[in-house]
Amino acid sequence: MYEQISHSLLNDILTQYKQPQGEDWQHFYTRLGANFYAIHSLFQHLYGQRPDFKEQLGKLVSVLAQQYAQRAQHLRAKDLEREKNHDWFMQQKWVGMALYCQGFAGDLANMREKLPYVQDLGVNLLHILPICDCPAEQNDGGYAVRDFRKIDARNGTMQDLEQLIAAMQQCDMLLTLDVVVNHTSDEHAWAMQAKQGVQQYQDYYFMYPDRTMPDMFEAAMPEVFPENAPGSFTLNPETGKWVMTVFNHYQWDLNYSNPAVLIEMVDIILFWANKGVDILRLDAVAFLWKKIGSTCQNEREAHLILQLLKDCCQVTAPGVIFIAEAIVAPIEIIKYFGEDAINAKECEIAYNATFMALLWDAVATKQTVLLTKGVEDLPEKLDRATWLNYVRCHDDIGLGFSDKAIIEAGFDPVSHRRFLVDYYTGHYAESNARGFAFGVNKKTGDARISGALASLAGLETALENQDEPAIENAIMTIVLLHNLIMSFGGIPLIYYGDSVGTLNNDSYLQDENKMHDNRWVHRPTLDWDVLALRNQPGTVQQRLFSQIKQLIAIRKEISAFADLNNRELISLENPHLFAFHRFVQTGMHSKVVVVANFDTSPQSVPLHSFRQKGLFKGSALTELYSGQQITPESDLLTIPKLTAYWLST
Numbered sequence: 197m198y199e200q201i202s203h204s205l206l207n208d209i210l211t212q213y214k215q216p217q218g219e220d221w222q223h224f225y226t227r228l229g230a231n232f233y234a235i236h237s238l239f240q241h242l243y244g245q246r247p248d249f250k251e252q253l254g255k256l257v258s259v260l261a262q263q264y265a266q267r268a269q270h271l272r273a274k275d276l277e278r279e280k281n282h283d284w285f286m287q288q289k290w291v292g293m294a295l296y297c298q299g300f301a302g303d304l305a306n307m308r309e310k311l312p313y314v315q316d317l318g319v320n321l322l323h324i325l326p327i328c329d330c331p332a333e334q335n336d337g338g339y340a341v342r343d344f345r346k347i348d349a350r351n352g353t354m355q356d357l358e359q360l361i362a363a364m365q366q367c368d369m370l371l372t373l374d375v376v377v378n379h380t381s382d383e384h385a386w387a388m389q390a391k392q393g394v395q396q397y398q399d400y401y402f403m404y405p406d407r408t409m410p411d412m413f414e415a416a417m418p419e420v421f422p423e424n425a426p427g428s429f430t431l432n433p434e435t436g437k438w439v440m441t442v443f444n445h446y447q448w449d450l451n452y453s454n455p456a457v458l459i460e461m462v463d464i465i466l467f468w469a470n471k472g473v474d475i476l477r478l479d480a481v482a483f484l485w486k487k488i489g490s491t492c493q494n495e496r497e498a499h500l501i502l503q504l505l506k507d508c509c510q511v512t513a514p515g516v517i518f519i520a521e522a523i524v525a526p527i528e529i530i531k532y533f534g535e536d537a538i539n540a541k542e543c544e545i546a547y548n549a550t551f552m553a554l555l556w557d558a559v560a561t562k563q564t565v566l567l568t569k570g571v572e573d574l575p576e577k578l579d580r581a582t583w584l585n586y587v588r589c590h591d592d593i594g595l596g597f598s599d600k601a602i603i604e605a606g607f608d609p610v611s612h613r614r615f616l617v618d619y620y621t622g623h624y625a626e627s628n629a630r631g632f633a634f635g636v637n638k639k640t641g642d643a644r645i646s647g648a649l650a651s652l653a654g655l656e657t658a659l660e661n662q663d664e665p666a667i668e669n670a671i672m673t674i675v676l677l678h679n680l681i682m683s684f685g686g687i688p689l690i691y692y693g694d695s696v697g698t699l700n701n702d703s704y705l706q707d708e709n710k711m712h713d714n715r716w717v718h719r720p721t722l723d724w725d726v727l728a729l730r731n732q733p734g735t736v737q738q739r740l741f742s743q744i745k746q747l748i749a750i751r752k753e754i755s756a757f758a759d760l761n762n763r764e765l766i767s768l769e770n771p772h773l774f775a776f777h778r779f780v781q782t783g784m785h786s787k788v789v790v791v792a793n794f795d796t797s798p799q800s801v802p803l804h805s806f807r808q809k810g811l812f813k814g815s816a817l818t819e820l821y822s823g824q825q826i827t828p829e830s831d832l833l834t835i836p837k838l839t840a841y842w843l844s845t
Contacts, residue, residue, distance in 0.1 A: 264511075271515070275514050286758055291320060293691070299722060305359075328344055330342050340447045380448055400460075469509065477521055499534075502542040506541060526550045529546055532546050545687065550596055554570040554597055557595075569601040571776075585685075586691065588691040589689070610641070628657040651700040655699065686759050695740060750842070760780065769805070773801055774791075774794065813845065821841070
C-alpha cells in the first residue's frame with residue numbers, strides 16, 4: 197500500500213543509509229516497499245511517542261538490509277519458490293517430530309547419523325528443541341538463553357548445525373528451531389551489563405528499585421509455576437532492584453516497550469533464517485507485552501509485535517514461517533494467526549493444545565462428547581495458516597478446554613478436571629495411567645499432567661503386569677491418537693520416542709537441577725538398542741513403529757488431508773464415537789470420513805448419520821489404512837475398539 201507519510205520517511209531512511217544496488221536487490225526493495233506502510237504503522241503505534249522514533253526505525257531498516265546482504269543465494273531462490281507456492285506448508289506431505297538433540301542423538305553431529313531412522317518413519321520436518329548456549333544448571337531445558345547466536349557446547353558447534361542443515365536440505369526435510377523471544381537467562385550479556393548498572397541494558401528488562409511497581413503488576417498476574425517459582429519478580433542482589441521473572445528467577449523478561457529490544461530480536465530471527473532454518477518457533481509469545489492491571493498475557497501489543505516481526509521477516513526472508521508457542525484458550529490462540537485477516541499476518545502455525553487435551557479427555561472417559569463440543573468451539577483458522585497437532589511434547593498437558601464445553605458435555609468443570617488429573621496420576625481405580633501432577637496450585641487446586649505418552653496410555657503398567665490384553669489396548673490407544681493427529685487437519689507433530697513406546701524415565705531424580713521439575717520424566721535419552729527392536733517382529737516397538745509408519749505413508753497420499761479449511765464435524769448419537777469429513781475438489785481420495793472409537797469394545801453407528809450429509813452413497817466402503825473393503829451389515833457401520841477408520845467410497 198502506498199501512503200505518503202510512511203514512504204517519505206522510507207525515502208529519508210534509504211537516503212541516509214547507503215543501500216546496496218543491483219539486480220540481486222530488486223526483490224528486497226520490492227518487499228520493503230510493499231511492507232513498509234505496515235511496518236511504519238506498527239512501529240509508530242508502539243514507539244511513536246519517543247523522540248528517537250525516526251532513528252530507531254532507521255536502525256530497523258538497516259538491520260533488514262544487512263541481513264538480506266548475508267542471505268545465501270540458494271535461500272533467496274527458496275524464498276522466491278515459496279512466494280509462488282504460498283501454501284506449501286499446508287500440504288499433507290509434511291509430518292514432524294519434536295526432539296531434544298542430546299536426548300535423541302547425543303549431539304548435532306550424531307543427528308546426521310540418525311536421519312535415516314527419521315526418514316524410515318516418514319518424518320520430514322524436525323523440530324529440534326532449544327540448542328542455544330545456556331547455563332550449565334539453571335536453564336529451563338534450554339529456554340534460558342545465554343547467547344542467541346551460539347550453539348551450546350553440549351549440543352555441538354555451529355559447523356555441526358550447518359552440516360546437519362545441508363544434509364536435511366538434500367533430503368527435502370524442514371528444520372524448525374526455537375527463538376526465545378520473551379526472556380533471556382540472567383547470564384546473558386545484556387543481563388550482565390544490566391547487573392553492572394549500565395542503564396542502556398537495564399532498559400532491556402523490567403527493573404525497579406522497590407516493590408511498588410512489582411506489587412502493582414502482580415496484583416493481576418497469575419503465577420506460571422506456583423510450586424517452584426512463585427511470584428513474577430525477583431530481587432537482584434547486584435543492583436538491589438526487582439527484576440520481572442515470570443517463568444523462573446533466572447529468566448529475565450524482556451521489555452518490548454523499548455524498541456531496541458524489538459530490533460535486537462528481529463536481528464536474531466533473521467540470523468537464524470540465514471542459517472537455513474525453515475520454521476522458527478517463537479517461544480512464550482503470549483507474554484510479550486506487560487501492562488499493569490492486566491494478566492500480562494495476550495495483550496493487543498503482543499500481537500502488534502508479532503505482526504511487526506512477521507512483516508520484517510517477509511522483507512528479508514519471506515520463505516521462513518513462524519510457529520506461535522501460545523498455550524492459551526481457543527478464543528485466544530486463534531488470534532496468533534492474526535485477527536481481522538484472511539491470510540496469517542502474525543504466525544502461520546500454532547499449537548492445537550486444545551485438541552491435544554480433548555484427545556486425552558476422550559481416552560480417560562472413553563467418550564467423545566467433550567471432544568466433539570470442544571472441537572466445535574475451535575474458531576475457524578485463517579486461509580494461509582495451519583495447526584500443529586500433537587499428542588505429547590516436551591511440556592506438560594494443560595486441561596485448557598473451556599468450562600462452557602465441559603458443562604455442555606454434562607460435567608462439572610472443577611470436578612471433571614480433578615478426575616482427569618486423578619486418572620492420569622494413577623489415583624483412579626480403573627486407570628492404568630502412570631503420570632504426575634505438575635504445576636499444582638495449592639490455592640486453586642489446579643494442576644497439569646506430566647508423563648510419557650506410553651505410560652499415560654497404560655503401557656508401562658501393562659508391561660509390568662505382563663497383561664497382554666492391556667498391552668494390546670495401550671498400543672491401540674497410542675496408534676489411535678496418532679491416527680487422529682494425522683487426519684484432523686494440520687501438521688502432525690510426533691514426539692521423539694513415542695513411535696516405539698518409550699516409557700517414563702525417572703533418572704532425572706538423580707540430577708539436582710532437574711529433580712524438582714517432573715516434566716523431565718518425559719524428556720528421555722533414547723536407548724538405540726531398544727529402538728532397534730522396531731525391526732524385530734512381535735515386539736512392542738515393532739508393533740507401534742510399523743503402524744505409525746503406515747499411517748504417515750498413507751496420509752501423504754490422501755489429498756483431502758491437506759489443511760485447507762476442509763473439515764466438517766459429523767454429529768453422531770453414539771457417545772463413544774468421534775467423526776469428521778475431510779474433502780478437496782480434486783486429487784486421490786478427495787473425500788474421506790474419519791470415524792474414531794475411544795471405547796474398549798466395538799461400537800456401531802447407523803449409516804443414515806452419514807448419508808444425510810451426502811456421504812456413503814454406495815454399499816461398499818474402503819478403509820484406507822488397512823485397504824480392506826467394508827460392507828456394513830443391517831445398515832450399521834461397526835468400528836472396532838480403540839480404532840479410527842479412514843473411509844472412502
